Amino acid sequence: MKNRAEGEEGGDLTRSAARVAAPGTVYLVGGGPGDPGLLTERGAELLSSAEVVLHDELIHPALLSRVRPDAVVMAVGKRGADRASKQAKQDAIEAELVRFGRAGKSVVRLKGGDPYLFGRGSEEAEALSRAGVPFEVVPGVCSPLGATAYAGFSLTHRDLASSVTLVSGTMRSGAGYDWSELASVKGTICVLMGMHNLEEVVAGLLGPSRREPATPAAVIQWGTRAEQRVVQGTLAEIANKARAEGLGSPGIVLVGAVAARREALRWFDTRPLFGKRVALLRPRGQAQSAAKRLRQRGAEPYVWPAIEIGPPPDPSAVSALVHELGAWDVVAFTSENGVERLFAAIAEAGLDARAFGRAKVAAIGTGTAAALLARGIRADIVPADFRGEGLAVAILADEEIRERLSEKKIVRVVIPRALVAREALPEMLRAAGCEVRVVPVYETRRAGAERAAELVQRFSEKSIDVVLLSATSTVEGLVAALGAQAGALLSGVTVASIGEITTESARARGIEVAVTAETSTMEGLVEAVERYFTRK
Structure with a gap:
């Protein structure tokens, strides 16, 4: 049985390797009619693995978020009424495909709709065939x-x-x-x-x-x-x-x-959020799942990271924590960022989820718990109230923890989190008799002046209908970016908050919040906004 299992696993790996873009091959991929969710599975595999991507002008920008960071990405649009100019551009596109293919690069030619329906896909395939460059056609949903x-x-x-x-x-x-x-x-x-x-x-x-x-x-x-x-x-x-x-x-x-x-x-343009332009103020890597939910509801997300996630001020403290995780009674995560950063340090040390040893793992909410589960850890403690206070209550209510504290035994809790954060969790745990250490595993920084100007322009042009506030840090980043104009720029914009603490933070800074999610997750926030517009 062991040999059979190994053989099957090897076969899976071989099949998986065969799915990625191969060197020296050009893939004519249909990007679909517009909604990035309509990209085929094969198209997504190739787009995320190709070394070079040449895309049409009308491709939805969200499709390019799938491209690997080191890929060469080129826009090759050729709109307009001048047929001679468009033909010259088409000739140049075909020459580029041949050049990259002959250079041994894996290439995706990302086309709107389907490559062969009223497009130049067949002409590009013929050019590749004449040049002896291998190619594959991936059909797309046509308009x-x-x-x-x-x-x-x-x-x-x-x-x-x-x-x-x-x-x-x-x-x-x-x-x-x-x-x-x-x-x-x-x-x-x-x-x-x-x-x-x-x-x-x-x-x-x-x-x-x-x-x-x-x-x-x-x-x-x-x-x-x-x-x-x-x-x-x-x-x-x-x-x-x-x-x-x-x-x-x-x-x-x-x-x-x-x-x-x-x-x-009709079904798409009757949805409550259809056509709404929604600003997501989360770091770009964390905004993708919420952006997908919004598009599924007919909205158009605009991702503007109010904060940037940077390395911790003392990396040696994080490294030390990685090697002593199993010595703690509880490791308490207060954000998905904390999970991502600590696990990055664990991987860098050549370790994996077993580094937690006997420690109980606590997560402030279902989103953080999901981030842990994706890395092989099922959280032992997840509160019903997704706040620091709720997490503290849940940790102290754990049967084993409660028993140790009642016997006057030391309960050691470590909190890997941002450098600056609310102190409710560590303070409540210390007050209950726990030994608590806070280890900053990342630091948040506000967006720079150039990015702030971009946001101001969006609001000035009235091209934002809804703003989603996912944490106090996003409130601070928004206020810092908009400055004294915040009140005027946010006039007529629906502001929605992930929870009461974030709402209080916004109102303390003069921002009127129309929607506060009952469940403090991004999914809960999107659903709360949808209910709000349904009622309206």
Whole structure:
């Protein structure tokens, strides 16, 4: 049985290695229609392992957060009406793909939608084939499927449409599409790349295509994203309606009976947070899960780290703690940052979770407990009240701890945390008779002047609807960045706080808090904001 298990494990490792981007290979990856959550699993694997990434202009920026830190990332957009210029840029893209491939680099060519649907993916594949460079194509969710589904349209319907025709509104030669080809075609028509000449598209559909003026139609801009906008009407009026509403590229035109059935099928843009621009003031690495939750609810997160996490003032104290963890009765974590930093020190020392030995491990909340579990430690103590006071009560209520204290035995508690933090936890434990040591494993610093100016500009442009405060440190960082203008800049902005302590801190600094989460986690905060807008 042992040999079989080892063989299976080896096979898994081999398969895993085969999934990463291979040297000297170019991958034409479909990035999907906009929502970064629609990237395929294969696309995500390659994007996170490739040495070079060449991406289209309209790719959602969040997709690039998956790229490895040392990768070469190049934007190769070629929008515009000048066909000669666009062709020259396309030739340059193909030359770059060949150059990197021949140099032995693993390359992802990240394209919007699907690489082969009305894009230049096939041309790039042909260029690679001519050059003898290996390539792989990873299909993506195309905009006719993704944008229509998010906008509330079904391309086919058993009672209305049994076929779909996809048309490019822009031909390579610059000539218009021969709409007479659709004269005998029934069902649904989707026109891509037709927004710049929308009037000509409509004229072609009404004329040579023989569509009735009263045919239902719709225009979808920025489908699947928080910026998504939809206009409906008849084919005869849809161009004027879309222009009046300011809709432009990127967009698709939907024509057919299915375009009249949106109300029953809408789901994305009816969500309470749809279209809300939400400022996340957490360190970038910790904001990703909350950003994902917001996008799933139709919001668009803006990550602005109010604080930066830096090394502790005395690294030797952290190193010493790593080698004596098992000698403590309780190791109490008050944040995910504390978990991350201490485990980094444990790994640097060549150790693992076994370094905790007999010590009980306490976590201030479910988020911190999840960070521990991801590293092989299941927290022994997690309070119902996610504050320092709650953690102290939970530690003192532990049966073994309570018994030791009642017998006048020493209970030693170490708290790996930030250099500056609330003192409620250590003070309550000391008052109960515990021996407590606080070991700073990281230090928080406020964002610099350049980053502060970026935030001020966002608020000045009224491009933030909601601010999420996840800790007192984010409150301090926000106030420091906005300065004397804080009150005016936050006017009309919904401010939401992760818990009562953070709310008190904000109000003490003149910030009015509209939402305070009942459960002090980022998930609880996002849900509280969603409930708030649902009620409104």
